[in-house]
Structures are given as structure tokens and as C-alpha cells.
Amino acid sequence: MRHFRGEFLLAQRVTIKSIAHDLGISHMTVSRALSGHPNVNEETREAVLQHAQKLGYVRSAAAAAMRGEGTRIIGLLLPNIVNEFYARYANALALACDARDHQLIIHLTNDDHVLEHRALLRLQQVQADAVVYVPAPRPRGSEEIRGSGMRLIQLLRHRQETCSTQFVSLNDAVAIGDAVRHLAHGGHRNIGYIGGSEDLSSGRERLHAFRKGLIQAGLEERTDAVHTGSPTFETGRRAVGALLADEAIDAVICGGFEISNGALSGCMESTRYRGGHFSLIGYGNPSYYRWIGDGIATVDIPVEELVNGAMELLADQHPDAPTHNKVVQARFVVPGRNIGH
Amino acid sequence: MRHFRGEFLLAQRVTIKSIAHDLGISHMTVSRALSGHPNVNEETREAVLQHAQKLGYVRSAAAAAMRGEGTRIIGLLLPNIVNEFYARYANALALACDARDHQLIIHLTNDDHVLEHRALLRLQQVQADAVVYVPAPRPRGSEEIRGSGMRLIQLLRHRQETCSTQFVSLNDAVAIGDAVRHLAHGGHRNIGYIGGSEDLSSGRERLHAFRKGLIQAGLEERTDAVHTGSPTFETGRRAVGALLADEAIDAVICGGFEISNGALSGCMESTRYRGGHFSLIGYGNPSYYRWIGDGIATVDIPVEELVNGAMELLADQHPDAPTHNKVVQARFVVPGRNIGH
DNA sequence: GTGAAAGCGCTAACAG
């Protein structure tokens, strides 16, 4: 009995060549047998398959990549993955990728442009087929992104890049307007706002929607009640603290996932909020929002649709047609209220 | 002026060879220049660096992998990533990996052995350096895992594999015992339990700890109040529904993250729970547990320590020493109560 | 200080 490579020795990698050597045939025959090519003798094929199976042969993705086949790797850049919205997004995207036999490499940017850049570099190195990313706030003059073969798909925010990008974005202007109207109907006159900084497309757009909503509701903007900053938990927490301390303010609308969580966290520690003398409109719809008090009214973000949008763009065969972008609608939702039209 | 490859044409990949060609030198010189080898003329090096910079040269990870350098890729297999515990784990691991210039490929298994197997195969193909995984329940006779060059690190649960594995596990027996004692002190006499099935090491161990706790507290086990099943949200939700319907039962302890969330979800819809006539001990410590009612007592899982444990194992130079495993302690925590000893 | 050759795993394009 011959001693096959890897069976008794410290297992070297099993390759088509090692299999060919073991079986005393050419590595091309092994290649053909394994890839289902018709021109292989049935017995030979059987022997190869069996041997490969026994030794646990695994095709090298590196070799495939080097030959110019795709890597079937998708990159995903998110600020973090603890926030339930991002977690849901990552979860759904991972499942979708898996179903299409792709792999997902996740990088967390913490909304930091430097980390984002590093992540993109690493993804270029592994030749990811595409990258879905929530663009981090970009300081003026900072380096642009180079696509270099990867398809770039921006999520939620959009940023002008030199290389071609597509985007899946969110239209939340209507929902934010509805939120203002809802508060106005409820008798609120002095509504605050906390949102991402105006460096961000989303920051600009949401603030604009808020202001437009105020005007339509016939309310004045209280400039001291509008807080913008980096789109973080701390921003929300701190800003809501200030708003809660101002007796004149009686409600606040959040314009961002992390900001919303931070603001809620600040509220939960406030007797004023728990006493019901202050209203918070959240952003996003984590499962637990409805368990807090009587539930929290929110600008509802349809995660699945955002994932589907990205997957459709990825499936699209014409990566160069920048017209094929996706826009998804957010919706204002009040707990316990039937969904009308 | 010469037309450099990629500058005007449809950008082909920039390689050391293409750069060498552009500059009319050997690709070896380019390689040396880029990798900081001393034996390169200063001017040549400068020219190479500049040209590489301009064209956006990126080193091919595939070529590196094929030469047998590591891939610096870590695989992570989790049931899902929406559950806040897993999300926190993934988040922390991603950050730790990034800090060490590694990349994280995430696969979701949904606790399904088939999906787990597929994911491991894909990770072998890309030659991941290591895989951290929460072993899925394994049906008898199902295929074993082959490590094939990857280091395998089991998380939370441990499963006997043919190939060598290490683990970072959790000792929650004490905490579960404390939970029973706490309920007993609070006057509860009929305590239910919901946990993962006994196919899982964690399922067995937690149930055992619960039973031991009952005995130590001088309580009888009510067999009809012990529910085990797949470690899912639905299991928790359904089981807690049954327990809430049984007036004789006045408390329940959860033995699993998803189960705990499901049970809580069931409780939140129950007037009995909201009326305060039923106690729930959660498993894990999502941020929002403390915002629900007066907060929820839980078996607290130290995520950071679990991540650190895995990172230490990964950093370890002796992958063959199976003695180097990590065990992390869970702790029973009651909201609003000072942490004593 | 520079270059040519070989090889990592795999397949397309040719021979036989």
C-alpha cells in the first residue's frame, strides 16, 4: 500500500498536483475530473473524486483569484454593528450573500474616514468584487476613494467620489415632515432636533426636512434647539440632556440611528421624560423601542428594502450605468396606531 | 511622453510587472523597492514609489496567499448577528482584528449544521488563518469538521471534533445558581426554566446548574416547567407563553440569548407579567434590558472577556497546546442593586 | 545594485 501525501505526514495542502502524483496521472486530468469536464474516463474520474474526498481536497480561492476569476467576496463597511439597524442590515446582507455563494467581509469604520480608507485598501488587496459602504464624514481635502476594480455601492448617505459609485439611499423627508406634523397636532410648539452634522448628505437633508416640516406646521424654528454633530450615541445623549434641561422645549426629533439611541438613553435617565412631559421621536426601529413605556414613535427604516436594493445593484450586469440607483422610503410610525394611508 | 498602462486605457490591474514595464526595469527591482529592501538605488526606488502611488498600486493578497504567506483572514461563525450579544461580540472582534491588520469574514449559521459546514468550507477555500465559531447543534452521524490548516476556536459551546480545537467557554453555573437563590429569597417557589436542547454542551450544563440551584435552595423541580429546545427566539417565546398560562408557576430563568429575548417578548405581551405577578431572569445583558420596567435581572455575560480570550488564543504561538483554553465567568446581576461580593 | 529563473495552485489552449 502506498503512503499518500498527507495521510501520515504532517498534512501539507492537498492540491490537484498532489492528487495527480498520488494517482500517477497528470494534474490536468485531476482538474478536469474535479470540475466536471466531460472528457475524462469514468473510472479515472471516480478514483480522483474518491481520493480528493478522502484527503479533504479544497479548491484554492487564491489560485482562482489570481487567474482572474472573481473572488465572490463582498465588503461591508459600517460605522458599527451593535446598533440594531446596522446589525439587521449586516445580518440580511450576510444571508443574501450566502444564498448566492458569496462571502462577506465586514469592516467597522466608526464613521472615521481613516479607518474607512484602510478598510477599502484591504478589500482591494483581496480583490473584493464589490463594497457596500456607509460613507464616513469626509474632512475637506482628504483622500478620495479609488475603486480599482471593485464596485462601490453607497448606503444611506451619498458622497461624490472621483470613481464611479452607485447608491441605495433613503428618502426620509416625508417621514420627518410627518413627525413634525404629528407633534404639532399633539400640541407641541417648541420642537428640538438632533441630527448628524451637515458634512453628511443625510445630515443636511434631514435637517432640511425638519425645517420644512416646521414651516408647514406653522411653527417657528428655535435655533438653540437644533443640535447637529457627529452621528454618534454621545451626540444624541448630550444634546437631549441640554434639551431636557430647557423647560421651554417639549419634544425632540432624532435624525440618526446612533443619535436616536443616545437620546433615548438620556431620556430614560430623566424624570421629566419618564413623567411624560417630553416627547421623543426616534430614528430607526429597533425591536425594543416598542417595549419602552407605551412604545416610541419613530421614523421607520425598511432594512430589507435597503438590502434588496443593494443586492439588485450587485446582481445588475451593467455596473457602468450610474442611473440604476435605488431609493427607499422611510415612514413615520406611531405605536398603537393603525397603519392608515 | 509615454502612455503608462492604466492611465489612459481601461484600467488593467497595476502589478509590479506593469510598473517595471512602464519604467523599463525588472519587476524584481520594483518588488524590492516596494518592500523596502536595502539593495535598491535611491533614485530608482523613488521613481518606483512615485509611479506606484500615482497608479494606485495595490499588492495582491491572492499572490501572497499562494506563496504561503498567511491571509490574515479570520472567520467568525455566529447563529445570527441581530442578537445584541452576538453583535457586540462581532463588533469587538472586528475591532480587535482591525487593530492587528486582520480581516473578519462573517458567516451566519442560524445554528444550522449544514450552513455551518458550508461556511467552514468557504473559509478553507480562502485559507482563513483561524475560525472562531459557536458550534451549531450537531445531529448524530453528521459530518465532522476538518481543520485543514485553519485554527479552530469554539465559542461558548464546545463540541468534540476529530481535529484539534481550542475553546473560549463560559462558566455560568454559579450565576444560574445565584439566580435560583435570588428567586427563592424573593418568595418564589415554582420556578420554570427555558434553555437550549441537551444536544448542546451549554444546554446540558445550564440545565444542570439550574437543577443544582433548585436543590440547594430546597425547592422541588417541576418537570412540566422545564422547557428545552433549539436555542431560538421562538423557543423562548413559545415556552414562556406556556409558563405564563400556568398559574402555579411564578418565575422563569432563561438559559440562552435568543431564548431570553423570545421569552421577554412573550412576557411583554402578557398582562400577568406587566402586572408584576411573574418574574423573568434573562440571559445576557442587552443595553435595553435595563429600560424595560424597572430593569431585568440577568445572567450577565462579559463579552469583552470572551473576545479577549479568543484574541489571546489567536496570538498564542503554540496552536498545538490544547491546554491553553479560556474560561470566562458569568455573573448574576439584579438591576438597582449594588454590586457586592 | 540588478536581473533571470523557479514555484505557489489552477485552468485555457494546445498538442498528442
Add this chain to the structure above:
DNA sequence: CTGTTAGCGCTTTCAC
């Protein structure tokens, strides 16, 4: 039906 060659991008080894 099977085998040989060449090349994907890179570095190590050995010339010069």
C-alpha cells in the same frame, strides 16, 4: 481521453 505548456502576481534564490 490525456498530457504539456504557459501564465496569473509575487518573492526567494542564485547569478552577474
